[in-house]
Amino acid sequence: MNELFDKTLLFISCMVIYVMNDNNLYAVIPAILTILISCLSYYFENDRMSLFGCLIFALVCIIKPSYIIFLPILLYDIIHSKYQAYAMIIIFLFIINNRYYSLSIFTLTILILLFTIHLKLKTYKFETLQSEYNELRDSSSSYSQLLEEKNRSILKNQDYEINLATLNERNRISKDIHDSIGHLLSRAILQVGALLTITRDKTTHEELSKLKNSLSLGMDDIRNSIHNMYDESVDLYSQIKQIIKEFTFCKVNFEYDITNTPPIALRYCFISITKEALANIIKHSNASQANITIREHPALYQLIIRDNGTISKQNNDQISNIQKSLEYRDGLGIRNISDRVKGFNGNLNISTEDGFKIFITIPKSKPINE
Numbered sequence: 001m002n003e004l005f006d007k008t009l010l011f012i013s014c015m016v017i018y019v020m021n022d023n024n025l026y027a028v029i030p031a032i033l034t035i036l037i038s039c040l041s042y043y044f045e046n047d048r049m050s051l052f053g054c055l056i057f058a059l060v061c062i063i064k065p066s067y068i069i070f071l072p073i074l075l076y077d078i079i080h081s082k083y084q085a086y087a088m089i090i091i092f093l094f095i096i097n098n099r100y101y102s103l104s105i106f107t108l109t110i111l112i113l114l115f116t117i118h119l120k121l122k123t124y125k126f127e128t129l130q131s132e133y134n135e136l137r138d139s140s141s142s143y144s145q146l147l148e149e150k151n152r153s154i155l156k157n158q159d160y161e162i163n164l165a166t167l168n169e170r171n172r173i174s175k176d177i178h179d180s181i182g183h184l185l186s187r188a189i190l191q192v193g194a195l196l197t198i199t200r201d202k203t204t205h206e207e208l209s210k211l212k213n214s215l216s217l218g219m220d221d222i223r224n225s226i227h228n229m230y231d232e233s234v235d236l237y238s239q240i241k242q243i244i245k246e247f248t249f250c251k252v253n254f255e256y257d258i259t260n261t262p263p264i265a266l267r268y269c270f271i272s273i274t275k276e277a278l279a280n281i282i283k284h285s286n287a288s289q290a291n292i293t294i295r296e297h298p299a300l301y302q303l304i305i306r307d308n309g310t311i312s313k314q315n316n317d318q319i320s321n322i323q324k325s326l327e328y329r330d331g332l333g334i335r336n337i338s339d340r341v342k343g344f345n346g347n348l349n350i351s352t353e354d355g356f357k358i359f360i361t362i363p364k365s366k367p368i369n370e
Contacts, residue, residue: 002126003076006119007038010073010112017108022066030067033060034074041077050077051086058089065100068093069109072116079120087113185219236267240292243274249282250307255293262301266362269340270294270303276337277305277358285309285356299364306357 011034019027037053054074061068068090075087090113094101192212199205237256244252262270274292281287287309295302334350337358341348346362 002123006123007073007076010076010116010119011035011070013115014070014073014112017112018066018069021069021105030064030070033057033067034070037074038077041074047078047081047083050074050081051083054078054086054089058093061093062097065093065097066105068097068101069105069112072109072113075113076116076120079117080124087117181222185215185222189215189219236262236270236294239267239271240274240294243271243278244292247278249278250287250289250309252278252290252292255291255295257293257295258301259296262296266301266344269344269362270301273303273337273340273358273360274305281307281309281356287355301362301364303360303362304358306355308355310355 015031037057041050041053057071057074061071071090078084078086090109094106189212192208192215196205196208196212199208240254244254281290285307287307290307293304338348341360344362345365346360349359351357
């Protein structure tokens with residue numbers, strides 16, 4: 001756009017000078033020829049084509065010396081390129097056609113050429129700065145987006161670490177209570193029970209019975225609290241990661257996409273199924289890689305376990321018969337997996353194409369066994 005403005009300004013200046021010095025009926029010809037060559041140069045966007053247009057116009061200037069006033073417009077396209085030395089063509093034209101040029105034409109043409117060089121350099125610097133600015137702006141935008149993603153990732157990891165630390169602390173507290181207060185209450189209940197055995201006084205016996213009942217109730221409450229705290233401290237992600245860490249048979253890729261923590265029963269179910277599936281890989285597969293995916297959807301949870309190994313023809317036929325009869329008997333641990341999935345009204349699909357694959361879906365509803 002800046003180059004178009006510069007060339008328009010140059011064209012108007014050249015046209016005014018040309019008309020003032022050669023006002024005839026054919027004054028429009030050099031203007032049309034200049035516009036045509038300049039448009040071709042824009043169309044091809046090639047320095048060599050721009051040079052070729054300048055040379056053609058220079059040949060025309062040899063025949064029609066008065067056209068030289070328009071030559072700086074075409075030289076504008078090759079200035080600041082590897083062909084910029086060809087701008088000296090104006091001096092060559094002045095030399096071979098010196099008898100046709102007056103001092104005024106010579107002076108005005110040189111001034112127009114200098115003005116052309118000035119405009120070209122100014123526009124080139126401006127476009128360079130504009131390009132650097134756009135590049136800097138795009139880089140800044142990219143870095144800002146990357147930084148935002150990093151911040152979100154850090155916050156997400158921070159929330160997870162805080163949650164995991166909270167669960168670990170709950171687990172530690174529950175163990176401390178079990179090991180200290182739980183043992184003390186158990187010992188106190190046993191001692192009261194011993195006193196009840198040897199006490200003959202009826203009133204004392206009744207009071208000791210009440211004390212034992214109170215201690216038993218307190219013990220039950222503590223036991224329930226410890227049980228609930230331990231269940232809440234079971235983190236599905238860390239448990240599966242620990243299982244994968246201990247699994248050395250082949251490489252395991254783990255994908256976890258859970259926003260809302262599943263119920264404790266479902267967490268235990270997924271942990272047990274994962275252990276069973278990895279044990280099957282060791283026993284029945286020659287896989288070199290396995291994948292575990294746990295994903296949450298609006299209405300269900302998914303557990304997908306697959307490997308790239310092969311199983312024997314006997315086991316493959318067995319699985320095919322099981323799928324046809326829809327009855328999971330003993331073998332390959334499928335019966336245990338099936339029973340766990342049925343307890344949650346879930347679906348179990350097994351595929352033996354391109355490796356062994358277990359696909360489990362559990363709806364977000366209350367399981368049967370609760």
